[in-house]
Amino acid sequence: MSTTSYSLKENSIPKLLLTYAGPAVLGLLINALYNIVDRIFVGQFVGAEGIAAVTLTFPISLFQFGFILLFGSGTGVLISKFLGESRPKKAEKALGTMMAGLLITIVLFTSAGLLFYKPLLHAFGAQGELLELSGEYLQIIIFGFPFAFFIALEFTCRAEGNPRLPAILILISSLINVSLDLVFMKYFQMGIRGAALATVIAQSSNAIFLLRYYLSGKSLIKIKWKNIRIQKNMILPIFSLGLAPFVMDVASSIQNIIANNSLLQSGGTFAVAAMGIIFSVNVIFLMIALGTGDGMQPIVSFNFGAKRPDRSRKTLLYAMILVSLTGFLGLIVLELFPNSIIGIFIDRNENVINIARIGLRIFALSIPFYMVQIVATRYFQALHEKRIATFFAFLRPVMLFVPIIYGLNYMWGLNGIWVSFVVSDGLSALISLVLIRKYSTKKIKTKPLWTASP
Template sequence: MKAEVQNAPNPLGVQKESKLLVNFAIPCIISMLVTALYNIVDQIFIGQGVGMLGNAATNIAFPLSTTCTAIALLLGIGGASNYSLKLGAGEKEEAARYSGNALTLITIFGVALFVVVELFLTPMLKGFGATKDVLPYAETYTRITAIGFPFLIANTAISKQILADGSPRYSMMSMLVGAVINTILDPILIFGFGMGMAGAALATITGQIISFSISLRYVFHFKNIRLTKDSFRLGGRYVKNIGALGASACFNQIAMTIVQIVMNNVLSYYGAKSMYGGEIPLACAGIITKVNMVFMAIIIGISQGTQPIVGFNYGAKKYGRVRKTYLLAVGAATVLSFVAFICFQVFPRQIISIFGAGSELYFRFSERYFRIYMFLTVVNGIQPVTSNFFTSIGKSTLGIFMSLTRQILFLLPLIIIFPLIMGIDGVMYAGPIADAAAAIVCGYFMIRELKELTHKIKESKEAE
């Protein structure tokens, strides 16, 4: 009976593409939303219980969260993409080696990041743009959350492998349980025990450790492979290929981290020269970044949901299914981007109010920042879906390039140059210009790839 189950056709290669996308994307979206919720929930309760300086502190600490995500995606997406390609080609032993190597690297990188952060915390936070008043709050919060970094990295990375193995609901559950625990503990520790920033940090790491424990259990129960001791022994070829296919998602997060650090420093510097002061722009930008994370979590969830479908079918040379899956994903992402655009333009004050009270000057700056910086949200679904698509089919160089277009090639130079001319308003206008440029570049390369897929489909039909 077991042999019959193992020899049955993999649903990734035969089931209707739209059904597969729903089945895989929804758990991915929920998992990504959970990751965003860790930051959002902390931001809301900190805003209500600690105030504007607490909100600014979480913004200062945010680059370390994106660093964790960068490492997790490097190893998680890298391992999962290679896993899917090998599984689609029927090479299960190779798939197991990629999974095991990724798990070994996850452990090494997670512990290393924790040690570095604990040793160099204060200079790092100052480098991230912390002002004198914000620094103590940021130190308290980050020194505790750093304990959870290895667990956060491992859980996020393992969830990608669980997804590639065909268990999207389990992946979703592992993330969801931790978020629920964090949400319950936040008000208890922040308000009930009066622990402020420390309470929010303890709630966060408790949820992360429990989520990790759930994900770790799956490692011993993969559906399609069996891990052995040899699977965990690092091999140069496996490490190289994991890095190559994980680089796109990783570089996108690194780019976000670099942009966030530069933006924090720019906002502090030019904010101090404006009527707003240094703290209001830092707090507002932090909130808007976290809100945008919710929208992007949905988009990235869709793109990651396509990874096992696209990777398996490309490995199996079913190019028509590959093309259809991409078009469905980019269409869904564009519709959701339009909905987000409406929300950001019509309800900015209401959204900001969720994160605590502030002066009229605080709300006025927030509304302008929201409406201008997020003006071209409607095209923001194209880049992540396209970048992940190229990674899923093994074209890592294009995937990396796509992941860097908005953040590094366009946004980073603009947030440095525009404020020289326009002051703090320059940061706001840099956003939509970078969004438009990235969408145009990604669109060009994707049209070219779709033509190539069409050609391969014709060749496959002629060969038959």
């Protein structure tokens, strides 16, 4: 038994969760930081219109990241399971299939993006100056897709027992991005194009280092040229296991499109800019939830494969406690200091500031709810309960949010849009907890999850 296998099967759950989720959360937070810094530079050097333009392109970035999750997360769960079952050759075949799938997706996605990005932005509600600014930004981002997709290797890296490398690489790429933001936007005065170019260069450097790690032979699971092909017995499980986070990301993209259109109708460019600020703050807590879920998955999947369901349950319990406490802490901070937070992004536009202040305080109430729901989705994905995980992924951003936002926007206008996030997230968290308890009691013939000893 390898050292990694022993630790996943025998070490204490809190220690394992800290070891795996800690670097994942740190890496994603650093990644979130440079996205936040992007918005700060855009807000300071381009203005409210620049923040609104970047916000309108966000659904396309989410859709693209959905494919990274489809391949990366699905392959990562499969690799963890194969390692738990002591089948490393199967894990290498899964990695090779992922690489083949990424290459095909890069060609299709980049070509489609360059051909249709303007009609898409117009469909999202961009017009006039907003359409021009968002088009300038998105076109450069699309040119970076061929490298950006290989960020999926972060998931396989964590799955093979190396959670530190992705965190280190994200730190490096973040420093590159922030430095280039300063150079391109302040000194070269490239405007919104400078922000996009800095992001592309930073993402590309991250992907190149990940590829170098695997191609240099230092990784536990090797990339073998003979395995780089679409293998039916691998691609179908990868898609099946990666479907839940993919659906969650695509559904979030749909949620963003609908929210942006509603904001444009109810509050115009200033409201979309305010949403961009709120999302920039929110991304911190989103990354904590995603990082905790991603770090939790190898532990849950390995012990699932090793016939230790009790350890899978305990991992979920600790992960839930962690994100709940973080969410409530974030809620308190955002309620107490909204003006200081908003002022970091923009300080000369009272219209945006006033809308963002109200929106941030209302939106903050949703944070603990969606953090719990994200972890629940990742848990069922790790257990290979694909239908439940996919249902959770679609539940919050589409099944609940879409009818709620239309109803509350009609009743309360702009404030109804902010409230719709709270209501849909609260309901989805409640449904998630009910299904987790039911599943734990029914499927595992031991104590329910909430009474499991630590």
